[in-house]
Amino acid sequence: MSIFLDQNSNIIVQGITGSEGSYHTARMLAYGTHIVGGVTPGKGGQKSEHGLPVFDTVKEAVDVTGATQTVIFVPPPFAADALYEAHEAGISLAVCITEGVPVHDVLKVVGATSGMRIIGPNCPGLISPGKASVGIMPGHVFSQGDVGLISRSGTLTYEVVDGLTRAGLGQSTCVGIGGDPIIGTTFVDCLREFKNDPQTKAIVICGEIGGSDEEDAAAWIGEHLAGTPVVAFVGGQNAPPGKSLGHAGAIVSGAFGTAKSKIEAFRAVGVPVAERPSQIPSLLEKALAASP
Amino acid sequence: MNLMEYQGKELFRRCGIAVPRSQHCTGPDEAAAFVAANPGEWVVKAQVLMGGRGKAGKIKFASSAEQARSVTREIMATPMPPNRQNPDGEEIHSVLIEERLPIAHEAYCAITIDRTHKRPVMMVSGFGGMDIEEVSEHHPDSIAKHFIDTAAGYSPFIGRELAFASQLDVGYRKAFPALAGALYELFFRYGAKLVEINPLALTSDGRVIASDAKVELDDDALFRTPEFTEWQKALPLDEDETLAAQAGVGIRNFRRFGGTVGTMANGAGLAMATMDAVTNAGGRIANFLDVGGGANAERVRNCYELVVNHTSAKVFFINIFGGITRGDEVARGIVTALEETRARRVPLVIRLTGTNEEEGRAILAAAGMTPVETMDEGATRAVEIAKA
Numbered sequence: 311m312s313i314f315l316d317q318n319s320n321i322i323v324q325g326i327t328g329s330e331g332s333y334h335t336a337r338m339l340a341y342g343t344h345i346v347g348g349v350t351p352g353k354g355g356q357k358s359e360h361g362l363p364v365f366d367t368v369k370e371a372v373d374v375t376g377a378t379q380t381v382i383f384v385p386p387p388f389a390a391d392a393l394y395e396a397h398e399a400g401i402s403l404a405v406c407i408t409e410g411v412p413v414h415d416v417l418k419v420v421g422a423t424s425g426m427r428i429i430g431p432n433c434p435g436l437i438s439p440g441k442a443s444v445g446i447m448p449g450h451v452f453s454q455g456d457v458g459l460i461s462r463s464g465t466l467t468y469e470v471v472d473g474l475t476r477a478g479l480g481q482s483t484c485v486g487i488g489g490d491p492i493i494g495t496t497f498v499d500c501l502r503e504f505k506n507d508p509q510t511k512a513i514v515i516c517g518e519i520g521g522s523d524e525e526d527a528a529a530w531i532g533e534h535l536a537g538t539p540v541v542a543f544v545g546g547q548n549a550p551p552g553k554s555l556g557h558a559g560a561i562v563s564g565a566f567g568t569a570k571s572k573i574e575a576f577r578a579v580g581v582p583v584a585e586r587p588s589q590i591p592s593l594l595e596k597a598l599a600a601s602p
Numbered sequence: 603m604n605l606m607e608y609q610g611k612e613l614f615r616r617c618g619i620a621v622p623r624s625q626h627c628t629g630p631d632e633a634a635a636f637v638a639a640n641p642g643e644w645v646v647k648a649q650v651l652m653g654g655r656g657k658a659g660k661i662k663f664a665s666s667a668e669q670a671r672s673v674t675r676e677i678m679a680t681p682m683p684p685n686r687q688n689p690d691g692e693e694i695h696s697v698l699i700e701e702r703l704p705i706a707h708e709a710y711c712a713i714t715i716d717r718t719h720k721r722p723v724m725m726v727s728g729f730g731g732m733d734i735e736e737v738s739e740h741h742p743d744s745i746a747k748h749f750i751d752t753a754a755g756y757s758p759f760i761g762r763e764l765a766f767a768s769q770l771d772v773g774y775r776k777a778f779p780a781l782a783g784a785l786y787e788l789f790f791r792y793g794a795k796l797v798e799i800n801p802l803a804l805t806s807d808g809r810v811i812a813s814d815a816k817v818e819l820d821d822d823a824l825f826r827t828p829e830f831t832e833w834q835k836a837l838p839l840d841e842d843e844t845l846a847a848q849a850g851v852g853i854r855n856f857r858r859f860g861g862t863v864g865t866m867a868n869g870a871g872l873a874m875a876t877m878d879a880v881t882n883a884g885g886r887i888a889n890f891l892d893v894g895g896g897a898n899a900e901r902v903r904n905c906y907e908l909v910v911n912h913t914s915a916k917v918f919f920i921n922i923f924g925g926i927t928r929g930d931e932v933a934r935g936i937v938t939a940l941e942e943t944r945a946r947r948v949p950l951v952i953r954l955t956g957t958n959e960e961e962g963r964a965i966l967a968a969a970g971m972t973p974v975e976t977m978d979e980g981a982t983r984a985v986e987i988a989k990a
Contacts, residue, residue: 387825387826411822412820412823413795413820413822413823414790414793414820414823415823417715417720417721417722418752418753420720421720421721421751421752421753422753434925446895446925446926447925448924448925448926448956461871463869463871463872465867465869465871465872465923465927466869466872466874466875468923468925469872469875472923472955472956489871491717492715492720516871521717521718522717522718523717523718545871545875545878546874546877546878547878547881548874548877548878548881549877550857550859551687586875586879586882586977586978587977588976
């Protein structure tokens with residue numbers, strides 16, 4: 311098992327004929343992901359360069375292919391529209407890779423698409439190693455196993471996963487939830503899924519400064535995940551207040567969103583916090599050894 | 603994009619929020635001419651993005667043209683001094699000449715985006731004129747909040763409820779629900795991340811007026827309102843942002859800190875972790891730099907020059923984990939930069955792994971460079987060189 315995504319997921323690509331969409335579709339297919347078609351308005355009836363059917367609308371794509379998941383590579387002004395269209399067509403999981411989506415668009419769309427899980431926007435996607443990859447993560451660093459990973463960042467995820475893989479700690483599912491202030495799926499949403507996933511025996515959370523997602527995650531772990539080995543990392547401990555560093559969501563304002571508050575929240579519920587990404591595998595091994 | 607007070611008040615006016623009569627002036631002569639033509643009691647306020655103008659003596663009164671000239675000159679003569687929120691201070695390029703209000707009460711009203719509830723949150727307090735963080739520290743119960751359902755939008759009951767809950771002076775009650783609605787309209791129409799009125803004045807003659815305006819627009823939504831691109835030109839980027847734009851990376855992707863270890867990584871998360879690694883190894887960071895996803899040799903070269911030419915780095919740690927970014931492109935960018943640039947030389951510590959790492963390492967080896975294996979090793983090595 312895994313969460314959100316496995317080898318049986320039928321996936322379409324919104325924006326399949328664009329340069330990003332096309333490039334990453336090829337990579338996802340090469341990983342073995344079950345992509346059944348794509349959508350580009352006005353290019354319906356054509357085949358993509360990968361030989362997949364292209365449809366004008368998501369509804370048509372769903373009707374013909376039976377897809378239940380979508381990955382979105384459309385430019386920022388059209389991302390919310392793509393999500394509404396996916397929701398209306400009955401899609402259950404939408405992964406929005408697009409960076410730079412207006413925050414009000416995201417606010418409205420997450421409030422109006424109940425029943426559809428949105429991952430992102432501004433995220434690298436998710437991967438269930440050995441089964442399927444949706445998004446832009448480099449498949450070769452991942453390996454199949456029983457560690458669930460949730461991260462707000464892309465490349466930091468690869469760094470951490472690379473360490474896990476080298477230490478022989480394979481992954482069940484890795485979810486890049488995105489670096490924007492408003493995102494469809496939070497740490498807590500993922501923790502809830504991991505709790506119900508029999509394959510996942512341990513969890514790694516890669517947080518960063520800004521917002522209170524990490525504090526919320528710590529509180530949830532305290533209440534619902536006692537006994538499950540969890541290790542955390544918080545990036546941006548040396549970021550100055552008032553300046554976003556790269557991610558729009560990574561900003562410390564006043565007393566809110568500091569690395570200190572997040573680290574303390576994790577430690578308070580018994581979650582060890584790695585000082586550097588390279589410590590994560592050994593902390594996890596220790597936590598696994600201590601768990602019943 | 604943060605707006606100056608005069609720009610924020612222009613948006614307030616458009617949405618029907620009462621603001622004092624005012625004139626935006628770029629120098630003492632203009633200020634004097636305005637007051638000469640409009641005799642009365644005026645306030646001259648420095649137009650800057652940072653707070654603390656009152657304490658810094660950058661808000662002064664004027665009741666004659668000559669006085670307007672002299673206080674404007676005085677205000678503009680020196681920059682805003684540094685404070686805790688803004689350690690660099692800020693240049694003053696203009697002032698706002700504004701009707702002096704007979705203020706009886708000061709309240710606070712703002713709308714921002716709440717990440718946890720995924721909704722806009724409207725906040726009201728009867729303690730106006732203070733920094734809201736101070737209010738939340740000293741009078742936490744005075745702040746009333748409402749999380750607005752974006753589908754239903756604003757309805758006047760929200761304003762009424764907040765006015766009662768925050769115990770606003772009774773003088774506000776009649777005007778407040780409509781004013782809060784206008785503020786929500788502004789927030790929504792212009793895709794703002796923050797709209798704040800502090801203080802929201804109640805005058806002795808019973809008027810409710812926005813005495814200050816703080817508006818932060820979403821950079822990602824600026825494409826919808828072309829006129830704001832013009833406004834943005836009136837808001838000079840700070841030096842780091844200008845340099846970032848010149849190097850072809852996002853303005854949030856570069857920040858200087860004055861230390862001796864220059865850093866560059868691909869992806870904001872990895873770039874932050876790289877800074878943390880250098881600090882943990884006992885070094886002082888010269889800068890944050892996220893070269894972005896899928897960087898080509900050209901961008902890498904520009905970023906190399908950015909760090910070498912424009913920071914206090916004595917050593918430069920490049921940390922690349924290739925996903926979409928390809929190791930060979932990065933290596934090519936570094937090598938070209940070294941060959942072509944007249945930039946000063948600093949020792950390089952390179953960590954290069956992930957997509958096309960073999961090709962990248964071969965290119966570096968041909969140029970006589972050996973990358974380190976891990977981020978920790980790179981950070982330690984860079985700190986040793988910086989301290990040598």
